[in-house]
Amino acid sequence: MIEARGLVQTFLTGQGRKKTEVHAVAGVDLDVAEGEVVGFLGPNGAGKTTTLRMLTTLLKPTAGTARVAGYDVATQAVQVRRAIGYVSQVGSTFSGAYAGDEVVDHAMLYGMTRRAAHAKGQELFAQLDLEGLWRRMPKNMSGGQKRRLDIVMGLVHEPGLVFLDEPTTGLDPQARANLWEHIRGLRDRRGATVFLTTHYLDEADALADRIVIIDKGRIVASDTADNLKAQVAGDLVDLEVATLDQVAVAAERLGAIGEQLEVAERHVRARVPRAGRAVPGLLRDLDASGVALDSIEVLRPTLDDVFLTLTGRSLRDAEGDAPGSPESSELEGAGR
Ligand SMILES: Nc1ncnc2c1ncn2[C@@H]1O[C@H](COP(=O)(O)OP(=O)(O)OP(=O)(O)O)[C@@H](O)[C@H]1O
Secondary structure: OEEEEEEEEEEEEOOHHHOEEEEEEEEEEEEEOOOOEEEEEOOOOOOHHHHHHHHOOOOOOOEEEEEEOOEEOOOOHHHHHHHEEEEOOOOOOOOOOOHHHHHHHHHHHOOOOHHHHHHHHHHHHHHOOOOOOOOOOHHHOOHHHHHHHHHHHHHOOOOOEEEEEOOOOOOOHHHHHHHHHHHHHHHHHHOOEEEEEEOEHHHHHHHOOEEEEEEOOEEEEEEOHHHHHHHHHOEEEEEEEOOHHHHHHHHHHHHHHOEEEEEEOOEEEEEEOOHHHHHHHHHHHHHHOOOOEEEEEEEOOOHHHHHHHHHOOOHHHHOOOOOOOOOOOOOEOOOO
16 A cells, blocks of 8 residues: 655755755655554654655655655655645645535545535544534634544545544544544454554554554554564563672572673562563562562553664654654553
8 A cells, every 4th residue: 555665755854055954754665565553653853744744745855756556755755646635734725614514525526425514524523522512613623522523524535545643633632532443443443554654653553463663754564563562672571689798699590591690689670581481481480489479560561662772772762863843742652
């Protein structure tokens, strides 16, 4: 559904002779199969939106090629646009008509009949908690309502490939959960392909079949969340040893199966790949060595751990790095 090779976008900023180059996207290869939900994750300014704008034909690549839904983004932009849905970060522009009419007009532009557009629009209004707002002008809606209306506009013509740029930013938890359900439904019920950008780690974890991480304009990882966590970070095993004199032996045993060993008083920690399998043997080993434990904790790595291992920076810290990125971070750690 998406096949990009060596995509590059270089912006020139500044005036006169003081022009500087911003390498927003610095050579991206991407392959997205039909029916996949791909989460495109990265800190502010990593190049997510710029990549999306090239894939949706809104921005001409400085270099590289991309085929989207079978069409070339540079030479077949009209065909690409007809085949996709796109919900941008800034939202849709509305003409000043009622919300429902905006949706119907938009769908008819894509060739739907008025009746079909109306039915699909009403269904989406119900699913996205916009019931009762069909005859409300978008300018008189709350931020969250307008965001959900954007999403209706992106989905109403039932595209087989949907691009969502930070779809749940600004939504309350209930609306986020509804939207997640809806995005899953797009794939499960209609076999749609979904490419969404986010900097909510829990969102990427919950929704995406595959996670592609971009940092400073380059793809640094692409795999399922589970594989990324297993390969890159390892689980954190934290042993609380019963007495201080047994800490050294515990550290030696844990160190034999793990990495990044740390000792803090009676706690011995290390990262252990697939700890679920390794821990039973470790416990037998400790027992045989006469080490008694007060507790043991096994923590699954987070996507932030993955990012940290790959780039040496936490996704949270990286949020402030990018030129021109806002100071505030919208990263959310809950539920990772
Ligand atoms: N029109 C432009 N002119 C100059 N620089 C730009 C332009 N658009 C984006 N950039 C820069 O390119 C880089 C990548 O921006 P982009 O919006 O793609 O990042 P992002 O990963 O989508 O970030 P966010 O999560 O904040 O939306 C940033 O450094 C940004 O400041």
